[in-house]
Amino acid sequence: MTAIRVLLADDQTLVRAAFAMLVESARDMEVVGQAATGREAVALARTSRADLVLMDIRMPDLDGIEATRLIAADEDLAGVRILVLTTYDTDENVVEALRAGASGFLVKDTRPAELLDAIRTVAAGEALLSPGPTSRLIARFLRSPVAPATGGPACLSERERGVLALVARGLNNTEVAEALGLSPLTAKTHVSRIMGKLGARDRAQLVIVAYESGMVTPGRL
Secondary structure (H helix, E strand, O other): OOOEEEEEEOOOHHHHHHHHHHHHHOOOEEEEEEEOOHHHHHHHHHHOOOOEEEEEOOOOOOOHHHHHHHHHHOHHHOOOEEEEEEOOOOOOHHHHHHHHOOOEEEEOOOOHHHHHHHHHHHHOOOOEOOOOHHHHHHHHHOOOOOOOOOOHHHHOOHHHHHHHHHHHOOOOHHHHHHHHOOOHHHHHHHHHHHHHHHOOOOHHHHHHHHHHOOOOOHHHO
16 A cells, blocks of 8 residues: 655644654554745755645745745646644635635544544545535635636536535535435546646535636535
């Protein structure tokens, strides 16, 4: 089994040390680098061959949002996933991090086992989204929509729009399949096709598109 290569980015030495001990305690993970600034995180992402970056938002020199944006925009780092860490789950900067290319977020006081599970989830290419906190957070802070780079949901079929609406509510492929009477494989195929049409890196980006286009609104959560 190939270990998940994790890069830690946090300006607090003790926090990095604690996360490093936790990650190294898992048999399927290894720490391949530690960064104290966003700029260091970007540089190490390019040299460490990390699979995932555990990214703090508030860092000196270059914050986690800009670091996320640079990593996500680098074609050579297309396979690198970013899991954002925040002190509070009401931090509006989390939304900007998702827009920039992060695959999900966690609060720093998450239990150790949950953090390790989150790393596994995001490293596997899934987004770390839940119907509750994430949806409420996005609904609260998406006040100035940014037009998607593609044609948005208008380029999707009616079925694909239905799948996207469910994904935006935090449903996984199995739940989407059950809601629409599809097989899990068909639901997964629809999600992959939607991501391709919208140029989305993962499900987190699909959620952003759904909110920014008005497809999903707070009143419909």
